[in-house]
Amino acid sequence: MALCCTAVSCTIDKADYEAEAGNSETDRYEFEEATTLHTQGYNISIEVPNGEFRKGYNEIRVKIEDSKGKNANASTVTSLPIMSRYADGSNLSCPHQYHLTHNDDGYFEGYAVFTEESEKGDWQIYIGFTVNGVSYQTNGSITVNEQTNKNLNMTSFTGNDGEAYTIALIAPRKPEVAENDIVAGIYKRNHPTGEPETFPDSSHFSYSRVNGYTLQLDPRMPEPSMGNHSSPNNRDLTQQSDSLYHGVVNYTMTGNWTLNFILLDQSGKIVKGTKVPSDFTPGVEGVKSELFIDILF
């Protein structure tokens, strides 16, 4: 019987589902060193997933060692990314965690949501730390590459309240034709107080996580032939204890999807976003919300 089975092979091969879901490209997620800075005998190693800064949300780990390669027991480690635009020389930053968190493995952890690629300007990362009561400052150039995983796309916009917001997708990195837990970070630029002191003045490049908002979600396939196809059982994103926004998105098939959002503030007022039509319109490209992120898997 088994022999018989091998004798009958198929005319057309069955799909490789893993490949259809694009899993091979985005499978790897390991911290690797992206750059090292040196100052007064200290080596500062900056690690990000897969060793490359990319547009969008980046987890960052900083390790500070002395000249002998030993953990320098640093404290109050800060990180500040700043880009100077080629176009007009203006300086801008992006949502980031300024005071990094010390973890048990001797790393200082944080994140940065790069809103531009290095193509547009020169990104510098400013690291500050204290060892034995002495403060040190250093900076170095970094390269921010294009985000190849479209499931980690981001968007920046000005809300109806005049504030500057950024929404960055954090998960799922590897979506499936399934119910996916979706995680996003929502950030807002803080208004500087007073005149800037010496460059870089972190208070002039400061962002904070937005608290208590709701991100309403309506995922749809924009492809005209899909006729504004959507999926059932999605759940809006709300803030959880990790201060990130969690919800549920269902993808009914692989391909291009648009996550249509409406961002509501604590009082339920629309900060940004429009309701999209829900009718099935074959042959017509799906209308997008004024606030959306495109993904692909």
Added chain:
Amino acid sequence: MKFIIAIAIFGTMAANAQTVPAEKDSVQTLEEVEVVGTAKKKIETDLKMGVTVDEYLSSSTDISFIKRGSFAWEPLLHNMSSERASVTIDGMHIFGACTDKMDPVTSYVESNNLSGIAIKSGQTGSLHGATIAGNIDLNRKNTPFGLEKKWGASYQSGFEFNNNQWFNLGNISYSGKRLAADASVSYRKAGNYSDGNNDEVKHSQFSKFNTSLGMAYKTGERSSVRADAIFDVAKNVGFPALPMDLWLSRAIITSVSYRQLFEGKLAKNWETKLYFNAIEHYMDDTTRPENLVHMDMPGWSTTYGLLSKTSLQQGRFTSEIQLNAYENLSIAEMHMYPQDRSKKTMFAYSWPEVTTRFAGVSANGSWEISEKSRLNFGGAVALHYNRSKYAEFNRIFHPEAAAEKTRFLPNLHLGYLLETGDFQFSIGSGYGHRAPSVSEGYGYYIYNSFDRYDYIGNPNLKNEISYEINAGAGFKNNKASIEAKVNYFYIKNYIVGKILNAGSPMNYQSVGVKGYTSLPHATLFNLSLNASYQVLSNLHWEAALTYARGRDANDGNLPFIRPLSYQTTLHFKVDQFGLQTSFNGDATQRDYSPFYGEDQTPAYAIWNVSADYTFAMGDCVTVVQVGAENLFDQYYSTYADWGNIPRMGRNIFTSLKFNF
């Protein structure tokens, strides 16, 4: 080529299996049993000798068809769709590989590799596995050992003018002392047919190649082994009622069996069969440039099985006990291509690699109470297991669904038969469960072009449970016969598609999403009347009438219930010359169901005639036949023509048959 390899493997397996010693003093030999067992039933209708399996089946009053074109009609047994009936080939389970039901099991055989078709109604058909509507068992040709005539052959060819169908059917059989063999080859090719208005029905062409080989070897006086294989290829088949056609469908259906007879014991015989069949099915929409999106929808279905049965006899009791076990893997994929082909294709499984395992024991018994009366009874217990490899697809609509599900399926039936003089009466009842089909349980966005909804399976569906009663009364003497049969099914948890308020269609033609759900119950009533009368010694008349009514729990009509239908035939035979005429039709579809997407189908009546001439040339008996179906070129479509596609207009057919 691959097929030939498979045959060779079976050949060697069969050759290695001769172990059982022969008993010399036996009176009951294999020959005697098999000659008695092979009732010569021809696969041809009264009107037409070159019929397809579908045309042959449609001559039964128990069967109606959903037609999506001129090929591969979906048989409905007692007005119930194919999920509710089991269709087997010599007891072997086979499952189509098409999510759109383009390939019922009956599409993988050909009239010249079958000896007959056994239809068992309701729970009496549970011997081959759980069922609600019954069982249709397609019996392969099976030449017995030691016939006087060692070699037999036949060749049939024909042409049908409406769709330029050309068919060639060839058969050869051998009956030796120790070896018996049957082989068949057939090829049919047809173009588009024209309806009664002489308009061509586009995408109604088909071509089908089928070949089969069966070899039996006598390993002892009362034992034999047998290997069988069918290979079937359908290519370039149009489905005018569907938005897609079929590029290629290929099936290989194989089995090896061992048979042992016993003398003077309780057990009369024992037969065990191992089987394997694989189907691949590739649809094609490149023939439909009007489609908004190009899709590839391949499907595969592979089944392994075991069947073991024995017949017992003790005094007035006879009984059959059968063990059925099989495992099926059904996979169907959906690849959608964006208009900008450089973009990534969109992919989903319509059957997310669904495994079905079934194991059950069934028994049928008969107790001859007296010369005149008999009690028939039987039952089955079975375990049914499903596993969805990519259960995450199913969880999109049913977040709590488990990847695996095991069901217990009991079936029971009891019937009483009384024969007094020329009269016969029967009464019976049944109780049985069935598990949801792969599509009903695990289907994902399967587009149904009839009601234009995308269908979503529900892994949590309850078993469908049937309570059934039936009765029959008949009269028969040497001139006339009349028989009436009724049955009534009360089906709990009746599975239908219900509009979901979640999600949106995936297929651009569809208007919404339906999920399979269970109605609290549905009822079905079937009535059939058959009569025949020998008017003169050479003039014979037959007639049949059917009526059915199906209702859901809200007293709404069920879909695909045949309206009042009738057929009547006259045969006239003088010497070698035969003349037949038949008239058949349906009344207006009174109880149609707009709720399930039906509209009312008007009445129609069709007139057919044929004439044949039989003559002998040496050892060769030759029959020529000429006839016309739908003689008056009536434009019509039946209640079960998918999308109201019109049926064939006038069709003149010719056929020539040689029997050696």
